[in-house]
Amino acid sequence: MLDKIGIAKRIAKEVKDGYYVNLGIGIPTLVANYIPEGVNVTLQSENGMLGMGPFPFDGEEDADLINAGKQTITEVPGTAYFDSALSFGMIRAGKVDLTILGAMEVSENGDIANWKIPGKMVKGMGGAMDLVAAAQNIIVAMQHVNKAGESKLLPSCTLPLTGVKCVKKIVTELAVLEVVPGEGFVLLESAPGVTVEDIRKATAGKLVVKGDVPEMVID
Amino acid sequence: MLDKIGIAKRIAKEVKDGYYVNLGIGIPTLVANYIPEGVNVTLQSENGMLGMGPFPFDGEEDADLINAGKQTITEVPGTAYFDSALSFGMIRAGKVDLTILGAMEVSENGDIANWKIPGKMVKGMGGAMDLVAAAQNIIVAMQHVNKAGESKLLPSCTLPLTGVKCVKKIVTELAVLEVVPGEGFVLLESAPGVTVEDIRKATAGKLVVKGDVPEMVID
């Protein structure tokens, strides 16, 4: 079973040299820390920046320089700033190669819910609906089950949707899964110490197991 | 009867302090030279500039700095450059207060034709269609009759249209006319030495004369 850092490390392996990547809040943000040497990636922050650098050193924070999670950040050589309309323009135009974000629920056909719990939470969707509607390549980073112990991989989502048929891959503390419309959650890899049976129990939607399932390799 | 400079001078009186103005090629370009002292005007050039200055001095031409007529020009204090999409965006959004352009024909209801003579000329409409479709205030600067002696103020245009019901005012070598849909060409002023009868002869569309017609005052 992986911790959050393990999930981030595994997802980092999906990032290819030259990619432009948008990272959501939470576990996805951690991914930036584990991108392999030699893999050059440009991070897009949807509030209007390409080339997002690490957090600033103490005392060097700049209120005019934040990411989409409202955290203080820094520039890198080659950074460009732009406005919100162009930011989502480049997302919509398919220029961002990979989007990594969290989810409350994902369904067998790739629907995702991550912005609202009716009657309980009304924070808003932020840029998530734009990202999932436009990105060609969406990886969800999340826990396999919620705090109540219920599976977050479902036959169909119960919460209000963020997007339909858009999630391609899911990485949880238990497994790496591909979402294949018409088939279900195809199990690609299991986490160290986790059995296929463990994963099956934690997956409410249809789990597809094809032959031997390799164990994740994480550095 | 006015010459081209006279037409430009008369139109210059329509320009109010604080206006943003787009000037077409030909007589409209001359208007810039006769704007009264104390009237501050910002000229928009639709190829991507606000704050167009005069022609450069000999030897100071810059190939990177031209107007929509492809002429070399200069900056003024406060000039801003932008791209073509934003240029027409501000035109479409109604931010340009006055557009002055030439025409081959204008009809009684304010239709204008100025971009094409079937079988003879295929230069294209450039930005004229965008300008006439968007501007709130359009003045046409032109000769009253064409080289063949035919009136350019018609019941309806015979050439392919540039825009419909958009021209508000016309200034020619003979007269200043307002286009009032449902009425026709309402004669506002006559040029020095020109009679109402002269104007009527040169106007194929319906000319409306209300009471005494004052003579144009040009400095």
Added chain:
Amino acid sequence: MNKVVKNADDAIKDLTDNLVIMLGGFGLCGIPENCITALVKKGSKGLTCISNNAGVDDFGIGLMLKTRQVKKMISSYVGENAEFERQLLSGELEVDLIPQGTLATRCMAAAYGMPAVWLRAGVGTEVAIGKEVRNFNGVDHLLEYAFDADFALVKAWKGDTHGNLIFRKTTRNFNMQMAMAGKITVAEVEELVPAGDLDPDQIHVPGIYVQRIFQGSNYEKRIEQRTVRKS
């Protein structure tokens, strides 16, 4: 062409009740602090606010929520504000939640004089309810309308007396398109310079879009999430 007004009070003196206003900024980054303070002081009520966020309890639009000046928020994310949540759950406040890119693009549509555009965000979700859907190249899109705002209140870094604006770093966010989208645009800037002092190639918003400009004061520029690394 001089668009300079004395201060925020002057700039919003005719911002009366029940208007639709845009407010620039993302989170607390690049918000028009002076205009918000003046608006709280003036006390205009029944406002519809188009703003990506709703500030925090004691800063930004949060201040206008406390004084109950806001009838409706049009935003993409409002999750940092307890007073907001209280007014929303009690029914005192209407909220229209819109995908962030759609929000930005509906500002842009106004700026560019386009009445409506086709956007894909939210298809198949509850934000698509009641909207016209059309398929282009195999992908469903929603018809989204340009915003129609009486005022846009924006914050820029530098501005000149003609209203030309330059933003700094990620403060450009919604400020740029909103500055071009309002019927009356009020820009507050950290540094106001004479026309001619800004490089014409570097201007983000041409002055034609800005009706009033002033140099703001006492900027707090509060940081919402101060995150640092160890040296």
Added chain:
Amino acid sequence: MNKVVKNADDAIKDLTDNLVIMLGGFGLCGIPENCITALVKKGSKGLTCISNNAGVDDFGIGLMLKTRQVKKMISSYVGENAEFERQLLSGELEVDLIPQGTLATRCMAAAYGMPAVWLRAGVGTEVAIGKEVRNFNGVDHLLEYAFDADFALVKAWKGDTHGNLIFRKTTRNFNMQMAMAGKITVAEVEELVPAGDLDPDQIHVPGIYVQRIFQGSNYEKRIEQRTVRKS
């Protein structure tokens, strides 16, 4: 993230016959001179060219017309070119004339991932023939589609190795949106600098949109209408 190619020949080596290409510039101002020269040398034929103008007889796209490489021009104004007029009247060349603002906005729509927008130019004229018309707020608008171009060839003033671009004065024209609209965007620049040398606030086109960049040479920058005043 290094997008630097050696020269124009390298940059367009896979620009084969029958493709749709965008070419930046207004008149002869800011045209991608090196790319055009390379394209004439390469000899790709049957091209559809989206460009506001068609150059003059012996410069710019005019060179590609002479060699009969162009099947179709999509432009707003082509009035400076006798060879163009000859090919058009003889039926050798197709021409789609489009209002200039519509041309620019259809590039922008592609840049912003919008399949179509509603624009008012040309309503009631022959350019509206066959187009869907819809009334918004009392004004008729036409449904205009985003361009779909295989290549965009643009010219910028400065660029960095990540593809970030800055334009100078009125050369921004169509170059900026086209740079963001092509499936493959080739940018030629007068000065190519290492990433980090350009001010991130001043970048007109973020590098994410640019696939290939090189420093051009031997710019002629011909002036079409040399107009001067007396000193």
